[in-house]
Amino acid sequence: MTFERPLLEVDDLHVSFPIRQGMLQRTVGEVRAVNGVSFSVRRGTSFGLVGESGCGKTTVARAVLKLVEPSDGVILYDGRDISRMDAAATQRFRGRVQAVFQDPFSSLNPRMSIGRIIGEPIRVHGLKPDSEVRSEVLRLLDICGLPGRFADLYPHEMSGGQRQRVGIARALAMNPELIVCDEAVSALDVSIQAQIINLLEELQKELGLTYLFIGHDLSVVRHICDDVAVMYLGRIAETAGSDELFATPRHPYTQALIDAVPNPDPDVEAGRVIEPLQGEVPSPANLPSGCLFHPRCPIATSRCRQEAPSLEKAAPAHAVACWEAGASRQAALTSSPKKTISQGAAP
Amino acid sequence: MTLLRVNNLAIDVVRDGEDCHLVHDAHFSVDRGETVAIVGESGSGKSLTALAIMGLLGEGLSVSGGQILFEGQDLTQIGPQEHNALRGRGIAMIFQEPMTSLNPVRSIESQLTEGMRLKMGLSRRAARARALDLLNEVGISDPERRLRQFPHQLSGGMRQRVMIAIALSCEPKLILADEPTTALDVTIQAQILALTSRLCRDHGVGLVLITHNLGIVARHAQNVAVMYGGRVVERATARQLYREPQHPYTQGLLASVPRLDLPRDIPLQPVPGAPPDPMEHVPGCRFHPRCGKATEICAQKIPGFATSDGHEVACWHSGFGTPNAEDPAA
Numbered sequence: 001m002t003f004e005r006p007l008l009e010v011d012d013l014h015v016s017f018p019i020r021q022g023m024l025q026r027t028v029g030e031v032r033a034v035n036g037v038s039f040s041v042r043r044g045t046s047f048g049l050v051g052e053s054g055c056g057k058t059t060v061a062r063a064v065l066k067l068v069e070p071s072d073g074v075i076l077y078d079g080r081d082i083s084r085m086d087a088a089a090t091q092r093f094r095g096r097v098q099a100v101f102q103d104p105f106s107s108l109n110p111r112m113s114i115g116r117i118i119g120e121p122i123r124v125h126g127l128k129p130d131s132e133v134r135s136e137v138l139r140l141l142d143i144c145g146l147p148g149r150f151a152d153l154y155p156h157e158m159s160g161g162q163r164q165r166v167g168i169a170r171a172l173a174m175n176p177e178l179i180v181c182d183e184a185v186s187a188l189d190v191s192i193q194a195q196i197i198n199l200l201e202e203l204q205k206e207l208g209l210t211y212l213f214i215g216h217d218l219s220v221v222r223h224i225c226d227d228v229a230v231m232y233l234g235r236i237a238e239t240a241g242s243d244e245l246f247a248t249p250r251h252p253y254t255q256a257l258i259d260a261v262p263n264p265d266p267d268v269e270a271g272r273v274i275e276p277l278q279g280e281v282p283s284p285a286n287l288p289s290g291c292l293f294h295p296r297c298p299i300a301t302s303r304c305r306q307e308a309p310s311l312e313k314a315a316p317a318h319a320v321a322c323w324e325a326g327a328s329r330q331a332a333l334t335s336s337p338k339k340t341i342s343q344g345a346a347p
Numbered sequence: 348m349t350l351l352r353v354n355n356l357a358i359d360v361v362r363d364g365e366d367c368h369l370v371h372d373a374h375f376s377v378d379r380g381e382t383v384a385i386v387g388e389s390g391s392g393k394s395l396t397a398l399a400i401m402g403l404l405g406e407g408l409s410v411s412g413g414q415i416l417f418e419g420q421d422l423t424q425i426g427p428q429e430h431n432a433l434r435g436r437g438i439a440m441i442f443q444e445p446m447t448s449l450n451p452v453r454s455i456e457s458q459l460t461e462g463m464r465l466k467m468g469l470s471r472r473a474a475r476a477r478a479l480d481l482l483n484e485v486g487i488s489d490p491e492r493r494l495r496q497f498p499h500q501l502s503g504g505m506r507q508r509v510m511i512a513i514a515l516s517c518e519p520k521l522i523l524a525d526e527p528t529t530a531l532d533v534t535i536q537a538q539i540l541a542l543t544s545r546l547c548r549d550h551g552v553g554l555v556l557i558t559h560n561l562g563i564v565a566r567h568a569q570n571v572a573v574m575y576g577g578r579v580v581e582r583a584t585a586r587q588l589y590r591e592p593q594h595p596y597t598q599g600l601l602a603s604v605p606r607l608d609l610p611r612d613i614p615l616q617p618v619p620g621a622p623p624d625p626m627e628h629v630p631g632c633r634f635h636p637r638c639g640k641a642t643e644i645c646a647q648k649i650p651g652f653a654t655s656d657g658h659e660v661a662c663w664h665s666g667f668g669t670p671n672a673e674d675p676a677a
Contacts, residue, residue: 052532159621189388190559194603194617216533219562223605223615243611260537262562263608264601266585269566276537280502 005079006040007178007210008047008064013037013073015059019285031285033059035234036073038311041178041227046204046211048225048242050218050257054281056234057214061182064212065099066090077178095125098171102183104163108155114141114166115151121173140169145199161192168199172207182214197224218261222246227317230254233284233292236311240318250314250325253277253293291323299324348419350553351400351438351521352376355413358395358404358577362626366411369625370395371633372673373413374579375572377521377553382544384556384564384585386600387574390625393557396574397523399423400555401440402430417521435462439514441543443526445506449498456494459513466517481512485542504535511543521553528563540567561604565589573597576623576633583658593660593667595638632663640664649673 015034018027034056041047049057062068064075066082075082077093085093101107108117118140119133128136138148144165155163164184171179181200185193197220203209215221221228222242229239230253238251249255256277262269279296282288290307294300303323311321358370370392377383387393398404400415402422415422417437422430434440442448450458459481460474469477475494482490485508498506507527514522524543528536544567547554556568564571564585571588573581573596581594592598599618606613620637623629629636635645644663652659653667660667 052534161621189622190561190600191388191603191618192621194615195619197605198615198617218533219605219607222607222611246607246611256534258607260533261607262537262560262566263606264561264565264604265589265606265608266565267589268608269562274537274541276541277534278538280504280535281532 004043007043007078008041008212009074009076010040010060010064011038011074011076013060013063013075014071015056015063015068016071029285032234032287033284034063034070035287037229037231037234037236038073039227039229039236039239041210041212043177043210044204044208045226046213046224048213048215048221048228049231050215050221050228051231052216052281054233054284055231056284057231058182059234060231061099061180061212061214065097065180066093091125095121095174096176097178097180098174098176099180099182100164100167100171100184102186104160104167104187105155107167108163110155112154113151114153114155114158117155117166118151118170118173121170125174127174136173137169140172141166143172143203144169145195159192160188161195164188164192164196165199168196168203172203176209178210178212180212180214183216184213185220186215186217193220200224218246218257230257233281233287235292235321236319237293237322238318238320239311240315244315244318248318250318250320251293251322252297252299252324256296291321293322349376349416350379350381350418351555352416353396353400353413354416356396356399356410356415357412358392358399359409359411360626361407361409367626368411368577369408370399370577372578373572373574375570375582377555377570379520379553380548380551381570382547382554382556382568383570383572384558384568385572385574386558386561386564388559388622390576390622391574392577392625393574394525397440397525397555397557400523401434401438402427403440432466435466435517435519437519438521438523439517439519441507441510441514441522441524441527443529445503445510445530446498448510449506451498453497454494455496455498455501455509459494459509459516462513462517477516478512481516482509484515484546485509485512486538487512503531504539507531507535507539508542511539511546515546515550515552518550519552521555522547523555523557525557526559527556529558529560536563561600573600576629577625578633578661580634580662581658581660582652587656587658591658591666593658593665594634594662595640595664596634599637632661 013034016030016032019029021028037060051057063070115137118137122128122133122136137151141148141150146165185196213225225242228242228245229236232253238254249258259274277296288295291304291309294304309321309323311319314320314325354374356373357368359366360369373396385393399410410423459478463469463474463477479490482493487493487508528539568585571585572579575596581597592601602616618637631646631648632650635641650661650663651671651673652661653665653670655667
């Protein structure tokens, strides 16, 4: 095993947004959207951030893309602090890190042809002489499984799946290393979603891409990602390799998320005993004391109400922020017949 | 008697003076206390079918053929007033977007009691008392305060609970739920679906669950109808459908979803291409341009149903033998 430096390292990231009120828009409080998040993404792999709405996963993505300013913490890209880059370095960084967004309807300019949408970054960054832009656009369309005639169409003339392919082609135009996929397949129909997932996987294999994949659909995130972090209210509740996390979840929230996902098999479903998680995610403007999950947690103790657990190593490459992690794992193993895979590989 | 039976339903839209079929042949049935899922992707006609049952088809849309038998009465033959009397009391609907389907400028109390006062003739006081019971039943705490609030003061999950309470308020026999949880987070989705299923079972209400999520179908439905391009292409019990899917489209859908209960590296096998534009005319089987098994006949004639053990499939090449051809005009 080589100790190659991760492509992306996020260390103790905090992002807060002020709450302003009144005529003078005075700051009366803050929403702590991201509250001490650390993870790293190895080159050529996919890292997934999952969680429910309001958990801060999109804010993490925006901070990585340099679209919001962190209030604290460091983001290292290829070993360099992205907040300390000068204009030229930032320009290079923006070329190497690209994004694919959720909504293929609003993320493409309706007044630009597909050829201009994909060609624009190539022109702006001067990657190809003007005479070669067109052929580069056609090459990118082809990679993404679209015929060349699409270069002359406009977004409204295309289906959702085709538009998402255009979004991917536009991201690839910069020849990036890291692509941040923010709910990139969530808005698509089932049969189309599978096509786009397969396309992302093929591109990763061929081009050696690294993905930061943000999603709320656990089965999709598990399928695509090598490593996964589960976020709750701006913090990471648990992180591990994908196989290990879903086989032996240690945080009760991870367990609840997995339980909430129905499997497409009536026999499997008939054999599951599921207690849906009670309550809803509290407002990030008014965080609970102690462990942020304790108001909804089935195994919370008085300690959980008072002290916040930090993310501790529970096994090699498996960290969990829970005082009762051992207990919840026991519960998980006994309550769910499908969790038969043994505890993660020994070092 | 079957609670609801939809036979060969066709829905047309008039555009540029021409009739165009959006739904060609929807057919399924629902019994009391039973959950039937209608599965399909966008444009498959599943929501239109629900709106036709409710008598809520929009301008330019009309039922052009088939029957909707509710307790033996054909809803395609009744007038708007009779349909209005049926809504709420006979059939109620839960919509996808609880934000847009609740009125933002009216309190929860006024929206929740409206049906009871109009359709059941309850007094204001009686309707309010029942509203409090209903909010308790759908798991909303502090119902007194919630009744005074407005939709924007409630979370998405809470709004959907209010929608369920409204649907139940006039004691309907049938509830149509159109993608009731698509806009919600997974833990809230699980809460809402468990609640809806339990209430329908307890009250003996038939439930039509319209969804694109095959996991939800497996967890909650006893019977399933798969729609593609405005047609029901396969109908079976949930177990039959997942064990032995017959239609290539159903098989494709099942191979398209990643599953948490199977190893992670099983590759997805998506259906190639995209669903047809509902306005577009496709001769023969509507699925044939995307189908790996398609032959000449698929492009020429519409397959009827071949049946085995109550499991129906409209495909020329299923394991159930060759079906009859449908009348192409249907």
